Amino acid sequence: MTAPASADRPDDRPAGGPAGGPADRSVTDAGAAPTGLLRRHRDFRMLWVGETANKYGSAVTGLALPLIAVSTLHASTLQVALLGAAGWLPWLLIGLPAGVWVDRLRCRPIMLVSTAASLLLYATVPLAALAGALTLWHLLAVALLAGAAGVFFQTAYTAYLPQLLDPADQSEGNAKLHGSASAAGIAGLGSGGLIAQLAGPVNGLLANTATFLLSLWCTVRIGHREPVRSERPRRALRQEIGEGLRLLASDVWFRTFALFGAASNLVLTGYQSLLVVFLIREVGVSEGTVGLLVAAASTGGIVGAAVARRIAARLGTSRAMLVLELALPALTVLIPLTGRGAGLAWYLVGGFGASCGVVAGNVIKATFQQRYCPPELLGRLSASSAVLNFGSIPLGALLAGALGTQLGVRPAMWLMTVGVPLAALILWCSPMRHVRDLPTERRAPVGGSAALPPVAMRAATGGTVGKGGAPGKDGAAADKGGAVGKGRVAGKGRVAEKGAAAGGGVCALDAG
Template sequence: MSRPERGGLLRRHRDFRLLWCGETAGTFGASATAVAMPLIAVSTLHASTFQIGLLTAASWIPWLVIGLPVGVWVDRLPRRPIMLTASAVSCALFASVPLATWCGLLSTGLLLAVALLMGTAAVFFQTAYRTYLPGLLDPDDQPEGNAALHGSASAAQIAGQGSAGVLAQWAGSVNGMLTNAAAFFATFFSLHAIRHREPAATIAARPRGALGEEVGEGLRLIARDPWFRTFALFSAASNLALVGYQSIRVVFLVRTVGLTPGTVGALIAAVSTGGVAGALLARRVGARIGTARATLVFEVGLAGCALLIPLTVAGPAVLLFVTGGFCVSLGVVAGNVIKASFQQRYCPPELLGRLTASSAFISYGTIPLGALLGGALGTAFGVRAAMWITTAGIPLAGLILLRSPVRWSRDLPTARPTDEAAETRVAPPAG
């Protein structure tokens, strides 16, 4: 079957186009929030470095607390209503911050509560969204769909992070949260317009066992498969380092380098352009040299550029921040495009929700730890020293891939052996 020309899927598939619009709008809102919330904490509430790290951690803690059962629920229920509910809740949460400010109720505690609830909604949305795509697209269209979604997400990050800094300087960080609320309203509207419905027979046929047993099934799937296990462990180590530096980069750029909020937003947006490049390059490089080799190029080869980031000082040397962050962003997004297509083809469809949630539990579970680590290191040793420690962890995480089957393969596999899948489904629960 010949490949459709790039962008063909967006033109010919109405429901995918709506999903693409909704996910892009949601990513815009979430990316703007990732800059706006720390700016509110720094400029309005004068929070400490540790409190800012705690704010980032709060939005990721729900993956540790409810991530595994959410994967089971997503496998049992229609995915689109879950995404609709999560986007509506996110819209209300973002709107609550300026409302609380106008009422004189804004505090660090309130921001932490909003971040925690926002993270809870994100667990439901992201788990449902990742398992919804394979039912919406034919297998041959899924790599193009993943590339389009990751590319638009990176572009939305550029716009969201850049606009957050500009809005913070023009209208104030708090009022900028209204833009984030409007973005999630657009997400809700786009998802509501999708005509595709999962067949009732398909939903009814999904296995329904004890919650604990099904949670264990997803974890055993990762533990017993060397490919799933490798990517889960690598993502956990990589996210620990990535979020460690990202949680304090606003503090680093504002207080250590001495930049204005508008410049901070522009620099972070420039870094995110690497994600757009990564989404565009992932399929091409994977087709030319093999998906496993491309994973090593993107996730290991470019990771060392992260060490340019702590060298940043005011003046022309801010380009070191952009260069290092651009390369890291390119590698991460390209690697995610390849990994997403691999998981959707390699995983048994009836276990995809549990795989998604179990992988997220392991890989996202280190994100709040990374955020707390960044804040703690910045408090104990200074922000620049903390940036050196956390960015050094990014290339070190690549050692996991170099000691795995990925190193010795040209391409990632496209299907699990039937007997392995069957063994995973009938294995007794751990313990």
């Protein structure tokens, strides 16, 4: 493998930089203007291309599997919902131990093995169809096993990105990754629907062969090598799982995001698992039109990734989360109004709003988690959060399938979409509406004594800190940089003012 250009080498870092740390800085030379992350950071560029290819193939698969079930195997509404649930069930089964194993091992080899496993699993579907042996049980097994590979990949990937990028680059990196994922999803959904209409839905899975191979090649080409994990006493799996769960349960910010993610994914997946059946059987559109409609609505994700940092800089990261996750996804209530002709606009508006809000919120949340979580616990925290966030997905699919069978598809769509803005009320009832910005530093060690509350700072733009160590006017937790006062505790759910400390180190999530 030829050596990359000097500016792209993984080992290029400022003098005195830590060995094994992030590869590149925002400014390459003293006084030089910062360049784009994709141009100056070769390893991130490889990760970005590989992930974009991976997301494209996954989008084709996500549309192709239910289309195969509906059009080729003539599956019922409940069976299609079961297929959607199977891909996410592994998060409930192996999500927690996967987090421990990711923290024990290096992330990049886990990503490589997971991608290779997904490639082989999806390749069995067109082969079985060619042999005339494809069944619904085969599709369910592929979805379940590929979902298990995805558990390890997603957990390792979440823990790997902060090792690759400096903190100053993480917000831009997350925005680019989420934006390209949305664009790849649009291309995958659109082309997958057209392939299904022209050549049959089974052939749509053939795209995965090339995309997963490209993802594997790009991951292999990443030059950054993770530092050797520090030797620490190997404890029982249950103890290490418990450490991640305690971090999630004891911190109000992690807890709020996890509860919101679980509730939101329950209803979002509920209506999405019925979407193909709804559009084909209730609205009466063709398979190709389904792909085009979903792709058009998904352009909201590109817009959301593009504007997330700007909205966070203007409103503050906490307020931006409320706007993006509460106001925009509420447009999903328009989706059940979808009909033929001009009535398709209801789906486009509702789907666009949901996609825009969810992706933009994910950019802000991912950057917050990477900065706020102790690095040695990031794998376990990601897995613990994902068990709640993704564990509710199969439940949502099963619930929607049962409701669709008992009440009909359109009434079930109404129940699921109305739940989207209701789930976002979890954020509104949390400390998020009392502060301008999410914290960027967690001062209390896990299992340690209570320390000062986290400093709320501008996570997306690095807002200024006032004199005395407390946030200034841009930080908004303490007035004009006043010092933290002794013994003065903020009221329930309130933000400390003029130097008062929040009780217990963090604000509590109000009951009810």
